[in-house]
Amino acid sequence: MVLDNLGDSLKRTIKKIANAVHVDAKLVKEVVRDIQRALLQADVNVKLVVELSKTIEKRSLEEKPPAGMNNREHVIHIVYDELVNILGESRELPIKKQIIMMVGLYGQGKTTSCGKLAKYFKKKGLRPAVIAGDVHRPAAYEQLKQLADQVKVPFYGDKKQKDAVKVVKEGLSKFKRTADVIIVDTSGRHKLEDDLIDEMKEIFKATKPDEKLLVMDAALGQQSGPQAKAFNDAIGITGIVLTKLDGTAKGGGALSAAAEVGSPIIFVGTGEHASDFEKFDPSGFISRLLGMGDIKSLLEKAEESMNGKDAEKTARRLMSGKFNLNDMYDQMDMLSGMGPLSKVAEMLPFGQTGKLKQVDMDKTQDKLQRFRVIMDSMTADEKEKPELIRSSRIKRIARGAGVENKDVKELLKYYNMTKRMMKGFSSDRKMRRNLMRQLDFGK
Ligand SMILES: Nc1nc2c(ncn2[C@@H]2O[C@H](COP(=O)(O)OP(=O)(O)O)[C@@H](O)[C@H]2O)c(=O)[nH]1
Ligand SMILES: [Mg+2]
Known part of the structure; x- marks a missing residue:
């Protein structure tokens, strides 16, 4: 079909937005550049491409998403809107003489x-x-x-x-x-x-x-x-x-x-x-071109793996120096849902060593999964105050989770290590500023 290539490139761009951890000026610029390239390759008139990309960039950076719409959905809608816009109003021939x-x-x-x-x-x-x-x-x-x-x-x-x-x-x-x-x-x-x-x-x-x-x-x-x-x-x-x-x-x-x-x-x-x-029908045509049918599920998936509110809550707690097993659980949830290396992973202790290799990341994922199972068989009290967990409780938790005592001990060791790192992390001003900036709520 005509414009198949354009459709493919635009779908990739939309996916990029849907999977972005954070929508910021850098992402918007990148997206606009992708769209420009795709349109020019599809032979769309240069003047039109320039106008279109300017509008997309301006709207994405300046407009606040309407209630019930997150930043990613908002930018996707702007891209969609503006593409439909260049095709003009839809019009049907009247059914008459x-x-x-x-x-x-x-x-x-x-x-x-x-x-x-x-x-x-x-x-x-x-x-x-x-x-x-x-x-x-x-x-x-x-x-x-x-x-x-x-x-x-x-x-x-x-x-x-x-x-x-x-x-x-x-x-x-x-x-x-x-x-x-x-x-x-x-x-x-x-x-x-x-x-x-x-x-x-x-x-x-x-x-x-x-x-x-x-x-x-x-x-x-x-x-x-x-x-x-x-x-x-x-x-x-x-x-x-x-x-x-x-x-x-x-x-x-x-x-x-x-x-x-x-x-x-x-x-x-x-x-x-x-x-x-x-x-x-311009909107139907652009929807098909962008693969809008897939966009909803794409966004939902991204939403599940990285809930902005949770990330913010966790980050705030991290910075306040408070950190218990519930926080660690949330943190792990975010990480494991997001697949390989993400911005957040880089911000958290396991990612602090710089770029993680894929093998290491996979191992970490496995370990995180086991830790989660263990935490699921803890009481709320134990998660709130892990210091309470002594050997009799360790035995009970291990039995409940179907693991060995040493696995529970490993989790506790990991927790203590993370907590220590978190303390250092929250007192490191440069790192804090960095985190604030990345999450966009420290301005
Ligand atoms: N594949 C394809 N061929 C078409 C389409 N519309 C017209 N054609 C073909 O294009 C050629 C020229 O069409 P024609 O109607 O004679 O063009 P005219 O000179 O503008 O009247 C013919 O061989 C048509 O069969 C179309 O939508 N798809
Ligand atoms: Mg003819």
Whole structure:
């Protein structure tokens, strides 16, 4: 699919936010850079990328998350919001009597889209009809006629007539009473030329269409912008049909074009068949691109493993110099839930030695798990005041946890060591400041 690569990069970025221990200016800058790179690689217009990333950065740094939303969710929502924003408002064609004129360069999918649109309106219960306004390409007449037969809608064309305006006028009068939605196909050129523009304007005057749809191939790239603008200047585009989304093109160019002219993308073509046609919904499209379905569970997972409030509570207790087995338990919970090395792990005693090797981290995780089981079979009193634990209690706790006495003793030894380190830690001003800054509540 078009934009698959962009989707992959953006999904990685979203994951990065969801898994961040702390959302700060550094993370926001990194995220914005990732998004910029991804969009530029997808051929999105540079100016648009710059504007978009500025807005994302500014909003992420300045706006406070609304109630019930944490910082990570908030930043993800801003990214999502702004991406949806560049695609503009969503718009649907009204289901009513109307005349639609299709314009665009040669080979973009105009004629094919006429057939698709006819099928779409027919399904909605209206009576569509198509007019072959492309008089220059001999095959155009046959192509549209075949499509009309295929989707079983009336067709009007005149093979011998070289005056497009005449053909269109005749078609309109023929279908005036018998059709609800009249779809007018027009000629394209390899590139925009004055005579194409002139003919288009003439057809436009004769047709007085309700809708003027620009048909654009998603593979068109950076040329899409100036092209869309030229068509828009000439007749005023009311919407865009983006075709060949089933291809592997980068697609960002065409999306930028839509943003530039401020015309909504109304339909997308996803194949050569009449049914390969979908209504375009900007928020649904971006949700899919970002993998929003996965985001919720991603955030929940991150939330479970690192609860901001708990971290803050624990850190405050650590710094106050109070430390009992409950705190150690919380601390272990945070650590083991967060997987390998994280900022918090680095802040806590086991991580103080600098970078831990993965093997060591795994061993620590195992040990932490055993310690937790042991603590689970202690009474609240024992956890509050571990000094109370003497040999008779050690035996009882070990039995309850299904471990040996020496394991309980090891836990107590570990606790005493941690407590000693904590004391040193809380009196080390530099380290304290560091911790405060990292947790963002010491300012
Ligand atoms: N894969 C794919 N091919 C398409 C799509 N829309 C049109 N085409 C093909 O693109 C080619 C040009 O389409 P056509 O409708 O003749 O373009 P026109 O010159 O603008 O009228 C044809 O071979 C179509 O089958 C689409 O959404 N996906
Ligand atoms: Mg055509």
